[in-house]
Amino acid sequence: MRYLITTLATLPILMMGLLSAPCAAQMRIDVSGVGATQLPISIADFATDSRAAQEIANVIRSDLGSSGAFRVIDPQLTVSESATPDYTSLRNSGADAFVGGSASKLGDGRYDVRYRLYDVARQSTLTGESLITPEADLRLAGHRIADAIYQKLTGERGVFSTRIAFITRQAGRFRLNIADWDGENIQSPLNSPEPIISPSWSPDGTRLAYVSFEAKKPVVYVHTLATGQRMAVANFKGSNSAPAWSPDGRSLAVALTLDGMSQIYLISATEAGTPRRLTSSSAIDTEPAFSADGKFIYFTSDRGGSPQIYRMPAAGGDATRQTFGAPYNVSPRISPDGRQLAFITRREGRYYVAIKDLAGGNETVLTDGGQEESPSFAPNGRWIMYATRSGGRENLMAVSVDGRIKQRLSSSRGDIREPAWGPFAK
Amino acid sequence: MNKRLIYLIAATAAALSIAACSSSVKLDDPAPIEDRSNMPGDGSAAAGAGGASTNPAGSSRPITPITIDTKDPLKDPNSPLAKRSIYFDFDSFAIKDEYRSTLEAHAKYLTANRAKKAVIQGNTDERGSREYNLALGQKRAEAVRRALVALGVTESQLEAVSLGEEKARSGSDDAAQAENRRADLVYQ
Secondary structure: OOOOOOOOOOOHHHHHHHHHOOOOOOEEEEEEOOOOOOEEEEEOEOEOOOHHHHHHHHHHHHHHHHOOOEEEEOOOOEOOOOOOOOHHHHHHOOOOEEEEEEEEEOOOOOEEEEEEEEEOOOOEEEEEEEEEEOHHHHHHHHHHHHHHHHHHHHOOOOOOOOEEEEEEEEOOEEEEEEEEOOOOOOEEEEEEOOOEEEEEEOOOOOEEEEEEOOOOOOEEEEEEOOOOOEEEEEOOOOOEEEEEEOOOOOEEEEEEEEEOEEEEEEEEOOOOOOOEEOOOOOOOEEEEEEOOOOOEEEEEEOOOOOOEEEEEEOOOOOOEEOOOOOOOEEEEEEOOOOOEEEEEEEEOOEEEEEEEEOOOOOEEEOOOOOEOEEEEEOOOOOEEEEEEEEOOEEEEEEEEOOOOOEEEEEEOOOEEEEEEEOOOOO | OHHHHHHHHHHHHHHHHHHHHOOOOOOOOOHHHHHHHOHHHOHHHHHHHHOHHHOOOOOOOOOOOOOOOOOOHHHOOOOHHHOOEEEOOOOOOOOOHHHHHHHHHHHHHHHHOOOOOEEEEEEOOOOOOHHHHHHHHHHHHHHHHHHHHHOOOOHHHEEEEEEEOOOOOOOOOHHHHHHHOEEEEEEO
16 A cells, blocks of 8 residues: 655645655645744755665655654755765755765665764764664654654654554444554554444553454453454443553553443453442443553543543542533543643534643643544654544544644545554554 | 234233332342243143133034244334334433333333343444443443333343444434434344
8 A cells, every 4th residue: 555645835845755655545644833943954865766765765854844843854965874964055955954864775685774963053963873674664764763853853752653543434344553653554453344442552552452343332352463362351241441551551441331331440451350340420430541650540420410521549539520611521631741631622512622731720622623532642742643524534633732733644545533642662 | 813812811921020020029039020921831821711611602622723923023013022212312311201112012022031132222423422422322221221121121131232423323413313312122
């Protein structure tokens, strides 16, 4: 499968990617908005005129450009990491940083991918690397280089080499998919005639928990990606849903209906056992999410008359209400640093992604589509990916937590929904 | 004539069992229910209804024919059992009066056929969180399950599950939304 990446006019230089990208698009990214500050970076074509080298340079340009933190300049030059950059013309082009590199095929079929990042003003090397890369991972090498550049220049970890999970529905089939963060390189570990919802990555990124309706009812499975082995970890009478990993990866908080109404229980993520009940309300309790330190569980409950987000100790106990700004606040997700709560809020009959500082603060609406669902934080906490609808089709978007930049990930075939942003690669 | 007769007997027996169960009989005590469920097949009841021995004008060696009706009432489109869906008002989980006869018919069938099992699938429209909708659909399925248990169906015959919005009829018009606020009885 081949894909196509384009951007909106706000980042026109990325249109360069369009020229070399193959046709038969399946997924594409559109970026709108700009960051508060943008660092101008010039990224040369990588040496050797191979498709591999060009693909890598395009991945780096696309990654850094779509982050909103950079203004990408294409110098229309091929510069390897061993050449001395032409600092004068780089300065004249407005670049503060420059990247040159190469990709050369080794005797065993792998590639030696090299790059060097320069500070144009100081005329010095900031960092550089050699990545020995199998042919199938050339794009990944580009994402890793983009991560290294992003971290060197912003001081934060990049998420370009992370993966996302999402569900597609097409021609009556439901697929669980894993892709690079930009929607490329899709693989489908599960394909079913029945719905699949609520995928959730284990903290180490090796397993996914999800809800499958293949047994004509919701059952929670844990699926090991490398082996394809999966286990029904919650298949009790009634409905089993909303899996959320504990930070240590050993347990799952789930919603079960053993006593009629949906309530939150803790189960083992690795073996069948007796679920431990965490909530005892006469209302709906669902959508658990652990705090970053594992001490608390946030969840959705309508115990107060309308669905709102509550917090309780991870072992159960008194719950305190967290959201107040609207009569419908659901789907809590906690940022990786534990400081922010993202959720879905209903305002005047429409549904938006909102964010709130847990230390206290307003509930800020970040999106404007009106049909948003299923928020998911990037592992660096900078982005929230979510599902929405436009043009009669479900697709994914990501919004920066400051609300300034949006990326749309759309498919030319079928609906895309239920995004779950995976952890940093080990 | 005889088919009708058997149906009447079965209905009477089922009604008796429901009457018994809708009182304060403990649900985990199946004894009184099972006693009565044997009645439709009871030879003495059929003989008594035939009334052969009390008919002075009849033959001294009467023969009362019985036709075995293999027609499954679950497959009869004219049976009240053909109605399997309960619709709810917006944001409501109360079963409306108009579904009382439908639920009574299913309760009769299930109490007379203790080996039969049914799954009750709750549904919702597509608006809002999938997981919260799953919980809302469960609430609808649970309302129907409780109603059937109150009518004498044993707990082990029923499972309430939710499909949430996953099987929702698409469309945002009122008719589609109303169609999705539904619980379905699915016999196993």
